[in-house]
Amino acid sequence: MQVWWQPRRLQFFLTAHLFGVGLIILLFVSWLSIRQSAHFLQSMTEEAANKSLSISMLMVQGWSNQVEAAPDIARQRQEQLKHIASGHWATILVLKPDGTLIAHSPFANDRLYAKTGRDRNVFLHQDCFLRCTVQALQDRFGNLQTLNGSHTLQIHDSAGPLFAAVSRVQDLIVVTIAPEKNYEQLLQDSATSLVLALLVLLVVVLAFNFLVGSQVTRPILQLNNAAAILESGDFRSLLNSEREDEIGQLGRSMGSMARRLKDSVRDLENQVERRTADLKDIIEKYAETNKALERNNATKDRIFSIIAHDLKSPFNALKGYSGIISDSLDSLGPEQLREMVDKISVSAEEAHGLLENLLQWALVQTGGMRVKWENHNLREIVLEVFDLMRVNAKVKGIRLDIQLSPDIWVYADRMMVSTVIRNLVANAIKFTRSDEGYILCRATDDRDRILMMIEDNGVGIAPLHIDKLFQRDGWFSEKGTKDERGTGLGLGLCREFISLSQGKLEVESQLGKGTRFFVSWKKGQAPAQDLDHSIERPLSILYIDDSEDNHDLVRIYLKTFPWQLTFAEDGQKGFEAFKKGHFDIVLMDLNMPVMGGIESTRLIREHEHNEHLTRAVVIAFTSSVLQTDIDAAIQAGCDSYLVKPIKKQNLVNIISRLMKNVRQRGPTA
Amino acid sequence: MIVEVDKELEDVFPRYLRNREEDMVKIQSALEKKDFETLRQIGHKLAGNASGYGLLGLGEMAKALEHAAGSRQYDNCRNVISQMKAYLTDLQPKFV
Numbered sequence: 152m153q154v155w156w157q158p159r160r161l162q163f164f165l166t167a168h169l170f171g172v173g174l175i176i177l178l179f180v181s182w183l184s185i186r187q188s189a190h191f192l193q194s195m196t197e198e199a200a201n202k203s204l205s206i207s208m209l210m211v212q213g214w215s216n217q218v219e220a221a222p223d224i225a226r227q228r229q230e231q232l233k234h235i236a237s238g239h240w241a242t243i244l245v246l247k248p249d250g251t252l253i254a255h256s257p258f259a260n261d262r263l264y265a266k267t268g269r270d271r272n273v274f275l276h277q278d279c280f281l282r283c284t285v286q287a288l289q290d291r292f293g294n295l296q297t298l299n300g301s302h303t304l305q306i307h308d309s310a311g312p313l314f315a316a317v318s319r320v321q322d323l324i325v326v327t328i329a330p331e332k333n334y335e336q337l338l339q340d341s342a343t344s345l346v347l348a349l350l351v352l353l354v355v356v357l358a359f360n361f362l363v364g365s366q367v368t369r370p371i372l373q374l375n376n377a378a379a380i381l382e383s384g385d386f387r388s389l390l391n392s393e394r395e396d397e398i399g400q401l402g403r404s405m406g407s408m409a410r411r412l413k414d415s416v417r418d419l420e421n422q423v424e425r426r427t428a429d430l431k432d433i434i435e436k437y438a439e440t441n442k443a444l445e446r447n448n449a450t451k452d453r454i455f456s457i458i459a460h461d462l463k464s465p466f467n468a469l470k471g472y473s474g475i476i477s478d479s480l481d482s483l484g485p486e487q488l489r490e491m492v493d494k495i496s497v498s499a500e501e502a503h504g505l506l507e508n509l510l511q512w513a514l515v516q517t518g519g520m521r522v523k524w525e526n527h528n529l530r531e532i533v534l535e536v537f538d539l540m541r542v543n544a545k546v547k548g549i550r551l552d553i554q555l556s557p558d559i560w561v562y563a564d565r566m567m568v569s570t571v572i573r574n575l576v577a578n579a580i581k582f583t584r585s586d587e588g589y590i591l592c593r594a595t596d597d598r599d600r601i602l603m604m605i606e607d608n609g610v611g612i613a614p615l616h617i618d619k620l621f622q623r624d625g626w627f628s629e630k631g632t633k634d635e636r637g638t639g640l641g642l643g644l645c646r647e648f649i650s651l652s653q654g655k656l657e658v659e660s661q662l663g664k665g666t667r668f669f670v671s672w673k674k675g676q677a678p679a680q681d682l683d684h685s686i687e688r689p690l691s692i693l694y695i696d697d698s699e700d701n702h703d704l705v706r707i708y709l710k711t712f713p714w715q716l717t718f719a720e721d722g723q724k725g726f727e728a729f730k731k732g733h734f735d736i737v738l739m740d741l742n743m744p745v746m747g748g749i750e751s752t753r754l755i756r757e758h759e760h761n762e763h764l765t766r767a768v769v770i771a772f773t774s775s776v777l778q779t780d781i782d783a784a785i786q787a788g789c790d791s792y793l794v795k796p797i798k799k800q801n802l803v804n805i806i807s808r809l810m811k812n813v814r815q816r817g818p819t820a
Numbered sequence: 821m822i823v824e825v826d827k828e829l830e831d832v833f834p835r836y837l838r839n840r841e842e843d844m845v846k847i848q849s850a851l852e853k854k855d856f857e858t859l860r861q862i863g864h865k866l867a868g869n870a871s872g873y874g875l876l877g878l879g880e881m882a883k884a885l886e887h888a889a890g891s892r893q894y895d896n897c898r899n900v901i902s903q904m905k906a907y908l909t910d911l912q913p914k915f916v
Contacts (some may be wrong), residue, residue, distance in 0.1 A: 269871065395836055486827065696854065696868075697865060698865050698868055698869045699839070700832075700836050700839055700869040700872075700873065701868065701869045701872060703832040703835065704829070704832070704869070704872045707828050707829060707831070707832055708828070740868070742864060742868070744861065774864075774867060774868050795871065796868075796869075796870075796871030796872040796879065797872040799826070799828070800874075
């Protein structure tokens with residue numbers, strides 16, 4: 152609302168309005184009464200004169216017979232007149248037509264009337280009241296004898312205007328005179344009331360001002376202050392008003408609003424905090440991902456560099472020596488031939504070891520490595536590794552010694568144990584000079600751990616380099632004593648696998664004297680006693696293929712071996728047969744009607760898992776050499792694969808090789 | 821046409837050839853009905869076992885049949901089948 156005057160406080164605004172309105176009403180009322188007063192005075196006076204005249208006339212009518220009455224009657228008359236006159240603030244005169252005063256009511260001003268003495272019945276000419284009246288009557292009517300009927304006239308007395316009414320009653324004349332002065336008093340009274348009203352108005356307005364101030368303005372100001380405090384973020388100070396009116400409601404609303412606001416702000420703050428934390432997490436994750444990506448990238452680079460350089464050299468040797476043998480087989484002596492075959496063997500082992508490392512390392516890097524916890528005979532694994540390394544050691548003239556009791560068992564993943572030993576032995580061979588060199592593998596039983604030591608009398612490792620050996624995310628590599636290349640992958644893998652196996656790797660070395668690697672494994676348990684019995688049991692093989700001709704083929708190829716053969720025509724039947732009997736090895740054709748080999752292998756693996764059976768070896772037969780098909784087979788749970796056509800030698804080789812694993816695992820439950 | 825076959829397979833080889841004659845009857849009727857799926861299956865099976873028995877040529881033809889039936893090429897199927905017939909008719913195994 153636009154107001155021409157906008158005071159700083161509502162209190163003053165309301166007060167001023169009230170005062171203004173009251174003043175206007177008062178002024179209007181006074182204007183009205185002032186405007187009416189002259190006429191009012193006149194008519195009131197005239198009426199009083201007329202009324203008293205008509206009453207006195209009635210009374211005077213009875214007097215005419217005895218105008219000259221006895222003093223007591225005269226007194227009685229006077230009293231009657233007085234009685235009439237007092238009701239109307241008038242003076243009543245009864246005259247004879249000749250002007251003699253017969254009776255009269257008391258004069259308004261007794262001072263001017265002589266009650267006794269000589270002038271008792273005469274006009275008191277000093278008194279204008281009477282004198283002027285008679286004068287005016289005579290002026291108006293001439294001789295009073297001729298006056299007839301009732302008349303009124305205004306007389307101007309020195310004390311103010313008078314009003315007279317005259318009438319003839321028989322032979323008497325009655326005059327009533329009313330002074331306006333009487334009614335002026337009334338006017339004065341109303342003016343006084345006006346002033347009083349003004350005062351009352353002022354008081355009321357002040358009271359209103361005070362009321363408004365205390366009941367409206369102050370609470371509003373308090374609310375305002377509270378709101379200002381609220382604005383600055385402090386929610387505590389809002390008054391909790393107990394008033395029932397709108398201001399109380401407003402206060403309560405503001406209070407509840409503030410509480411809500413407080414809650415909202417708190418919620419908002421919490422939310423912001425949470426979001427910030429989330430954001431932090433995301434950023435951290437992002438940083439981690441970034442690091443992982445960088446690591447992966449480094450891994451990739453590393454793999455490429457290994458493939459490009461390190462894997463090339465053994466193959467160069469393989470190609471070179473096999474070329475020489477092929478070209479000049481006849482001219483080579485048995486000694487030379489033996490030497491070259493040994494070199495080929497060494498290079499092949501080198502390439503194989505490197506490839507194994509690469510594959511396993513890639514698996515580790517992609518997080519695809521799971522520990523398969525099983526009990527393994529440590530001596531058997533070491534012998535296996537020594538067997539692989541035999542030629543490499545022989546070429547450098549290094550002796551491989553083993554001091555290991557056959558009853559030492561470790562609880563770990565066989566592949567990991569084997570990889571660790573292979574790498575440690577390969578390293579030892581690399582850093583040991585020809586002749587007089589030896590590599591010794593020992594192990595002792597220490598409560599719940601197996602402590603394995605691989606010792607050599609090679610060149611040793613400088614203390615500076617020992618630290619580097621154990622750095623994570625780093626590769627340390629040095630050339631061997633015969634300039635053998637190294638990738639640094641081997642020790643990295645060892646570290647990784649030993650930590651996965653919950654073991655420890657330590658090294659002590661003296662330059663020029665040799666190195667000792669210590670590995671602690673979890674202690675395993677020897678399998679139950681019926682192992683020996685189970686080893687005697689002939690190997691059982693299940694061959695699943697839809698081609699009966701292939702059944703014939705396999706049957707004929709394997710007939711010379713002491714193995715039990717069972718045949719099935721498709722994946723479904725094969726799976727049924729597998730559930731009924733116990734099989735060490737399953738030969739699985741992949742492409743079959745009813746149920747293919749992939750599906751069947753999955754079912755077999757599932758069944759083994761549910762029944763807690765020992766894992767059978769599954770060899771996939773496929774006519775496809777596509778990597779995707781082979782991958783699918785491996786993912787389904789196949790251990791290895793053979794590409795068709797079925798050749799006797801391939802078949803026998805793969806079964807013989809995998810048979811070792813079967814034997815290692817011991818009997819089924 | 822003389823094909824060298826592993827001596828070990830001498831006992832089972834006649835049965836293998838008998839099975840092939842049965843296959844050829846099935847193949848012929850499937851060809852007439854244009855039942856390519858059956859043709860493909862037999863072709864695949866044959867491809868899987870022929871080489872095992874030393875019949876490399878038959879294995880190649882069976883692969884060709886599997887492929888042609890897979891892509892529903894009637895003429896190619898017919899050609900390959902007549903080649904297979906000729907191969908089996910001319911076949912003289914020599915066990916070494």
